[in-house]
Amino acid sequence: FPFRLVHLNETSSTNSYLQALCIQQPVEELTTVITDFQTAGRGQRGNSWESQIGKNLLFSFVLFPKFLEARRQFLISQIISLAIKDELDIYTTDISIKWPNDIYWKEKKICGMLIENDLMGKLINQSIAGIGININQETFFSQAPNPVSLLQITQKEYDIFTILKNIMIRIQDYYTLLQQNQVELIANRYKESLFRKNGLHLYKDANGIFLARIVQVEPEGRLILEDEGLKKRDYMFKEVEYI
Ligand code: BTN
Incomplete structure (x- = not known):
């Protein structure tokens, strides 16, 4: 493994650890903590994260992107999403990035991430990214996030550490692009990889349900939609829902 790796049989949450x-x-940059089981796995919006013992990838790693302005912190989510998508593309088709922080297979969620940034004024001091990828789980107890695993998709079992290693190497490569300020390249690849990148789809905001297409995701994370009347609408996280 190319970085310092801490493997725990069990922990509350790899992010917290x-x-x-x-x-x-x-701690060196890209130090990674992986566990077989979390007793209090944390998800987006205070949700919990379900995973059977030893079946899935549950890990966190740390970056110190002191060169990155806080207002552009969504670039961290973008490079991580791209690295995971690139790796999952090897095993199956139909992987996409669902703005802001999910990886989907078709209409189902295969991966979620929880990125916790520690800001220092206008810069990012430390970023801890926690990632859960459903790999070998056969069935899920809760259908709430509409989960799916790689095993359910392909009927094959996978070696979790091989996938982890590949993903971390890909993350390092994308992180180098970010350090080189290749923001346009990252944004273009991200847009190409988006869930619902083409065509009109239903969305819901505070004013109701509407049809729109995705125009762009901005470096600070705003999703820009264009509705049927060609009017632009832009949203921060949680301000819009996919229907
Ligand atoms: C989501 O709700 O989609 C985000 C899920 C993030 C889960 C991962 S599992 C490893 C890391 N440790 C945690 O407590 N959460 C993240």
């Missing part, structure tokens, strides 16, 4: 580790001792 890595956060504590970074406070206790100097």
Whole structure:
């Protein structure tokens, strides 16, 4: 494994573990914490994250992107999403990035991420990214996030550490692009990879349901839609829902 790796049989949450580790001792960039089981796996919006023991990828890693302005912090989510999509594309088709922080297979969620940034004024001091990818799980108890695993898609089992290693190498490569300020390249690839990148689809905002197409996702994370009347609408996270 190319980076420092901490493997835990069980922990509350790899994000929380890595956060504590970074406070206790100097930690190198891309240090990764993986666990077989989380007792309090955390998801978006205070949700929990379900995963059977040893079946899936549950990991977190740390970046210190001190060169990146806080207002452009969504670029971190973009490079991680692209790295995961590139890897999953090897095993199946129909993988897409669902703005803002999910990876989908067709209409189902295969991966979620929770990125916790520590800001220092206008810059990002530390970014802890926690990723859950459903790999070998046969059935899910909760259907709430509409989950699917790689095993359910392909009827094959996978070696979790091989996939982790490949993803971390891809993340390092994209991170290098970010350090080189190749923002346009990242934005273009991201747009190409989006869930619902083509055509009109139903969305819902505070004013109701409407049909729109995706125009762009901005570096600060705003989703720009164009509705049927060709009017532009832009949204921050949680301001719009996919129907
Ligand atoms: C989501 O709700 O979609 C985000 C899920 C993120 C889950 C991962 S699993 C590893 C890491 N540790 C956590 O507690 N959460 C993230």
